[in-house]
Structure formats: structure tokens, C-alpha cells
Amino acid sequence: MTTARRALVTALVAADGHVTADDLAEVVQRNHPDVHRSTIYRTLDALEQLGIVDHVHLGHGRAVYHLTDDRHQHLVCEACGHVTEAPDELFAALAAALRTEYGFVIRPNHFAVLGRCRACAAAPVSS
Amino acid sequence: MTTARRALVTALVAADGHVTADDLAEVVQRNHPDVHRSTIYRTLDALEQLGIVDHVHLGHGRAVYHLTDDRHQHLVCEACGHVTEAPDELFAALAAALRTEYGFVIRPNHFAVLGRCRACAAAPVSS
């Protein structure tokens, strides 16, 4: 409802998923320079409470945000950082197995899968 | 080879997997109070290079370390923080699918699955 929130949502919609809070802050501040970092976080929090956005923890601490209707899993390349999207369905069998065997209910989309993308898997690797 | 390293490895072995660097530091410092935090991190790094230990990113930034021969996936409960272990085999099909469809090679064990454990899934939930 406020300017800051509207700007944030606009930025979120404009970005096609996986934006970090930092990216978001940058985009918002381009048009509204006096919107503060903490406002971004707080608003993001609020939007999450409302179920409008969701965040995913990519490997290295930073979280990325996306609209809740943009459902997919994230494959994060450890080498180049590229994020590949994969449909939920691929994970359905796994989710079902974990549920029946462990009673563990996956929070969909809320985890990233680390590994190497096609390009980097082919490259000579150190680690 | 040095005292600090020996203590660290001992602590790692004693802990049955998923210890945070912090936990480790605490345990080590119980017996060797003058071992520094940064030494823990550096040694952990060194041990990773050697392929002796591996770390997993649990949802919230903190990483947990475990011996490389202790291979399993981690199911992290968002509600209670409990970590359930699940055998790699459960994930094999998924890994294969991602590989053939996306050329994406999962780094095994290097990601945690977030969700709710049996106990917390049953409990009334807010989020």
C-alpha cells in the first residue's frame, strides 16, 4: 500500500525470480533512493507472511526471493553460480518417499540443489 | 599433525556428524582453550581439501561438517531444527533425472532439504 511496498512488489514482478534481497534493494532504490535496506527486508518478511513471496536459500547464505506462483526448484552451480530451474514434478517422487519413510514433509522450493551445471560439469575441475 | 588439528579431528569423530563450525570450536576449546576460531575454519578448510571432511549448508547460513565417509542427505526441520539423515539412495533417481535432463550434476550431500519432521508436521503450524 505504501510507496516502498509498491515499488518492491513491482521490482519483484519485473525480476523473473531468484533475486537476492540485495538486488531487490538496488532496483527499488534506483527509483526510490531513500528506501532503506531494512525496509526491504521487513517488507519482504511481511509479503512472506501474506504468502505472496517466498525465499529460497541458495548455497552460500544469501537468499533469493520470488513470487509464490513461480514454483520451481533451483539447481545452483557451485562453479559459476548459475541457477537452473527445474519443475517441481521431478522432485515429487522424492518428496513422496521421504514422507512415507521418514514422515518428513518437504517444504517445496525452499531448498536449492548444489552441484555443477552442464557447462561446468564438463570443465576440468579442481575441487 | 599439530595439536589443534588433532583436537579438531578428534572432535569431529566424536561428534556424530552435522556439527557446526561453532560447535566444533566449542568442543575443541574445552580441551584446548587457546585454539582460535579462525584456526578451526582454516583447518576445516584444509581437511576439506584433503577430502577428509565435507560441509553441508543447512538452511540458515550456518554450515555443518562431517566426515566424508559419513554419506547421507540431511533433512532439516524448519520448525524444530532437527536434522534427519536419509540415505543417498533415495536421491539417486533424482540425481539421474537431473543429469540426463539438465546435464546438472548434483554434488552429493552438499545440500540440505528443508521441511518439517514427523513431529512438527503433525503439529499445528503457523507459517
Added chain:
DNA sequence: ATTGTTGTGCGACCAGGTTGCAGCAGCGAG
């Protein structure tokens, strides 16, 4: 004893995120 290497303790630093506080905008009641 001297040199070189390696690991270490230490404090400063960094990034990502959170919090407490004070100001202000919006809005209904008087």
C-alpha cells in the same frame, strides 16, 4: 645458529540480515 616453511593466535574486517528507536504519514474521533 640461520634460514625457511608451515601452522597458529589475534584482531580487524566483511556480508547478509535483524533490531530498537524515533519520526512521520494516514486516518478516524471529537
Added chain:
DNA sequence: CTCGCTGCTGCAACCTGGTCGCACAACAAT
């Protein structure tokens, strides 16, 4: 029109997990 409430905001300080540069200690080789 004014008062007072509520909720959002800007800001700066803070917290946590982790890293870095530096100087020193241990130890092996010469």
C-alpha cells in the same frame, strides 16, 4: 480543524557466520 493512534519507515547500531593480514612460534634442513 485538531488530536491521538497505529503502522510503516529511515537510520544506525548490532549480531552471526566466516575471512584476512600480520606477526610469531615450532620445527626441519642446512
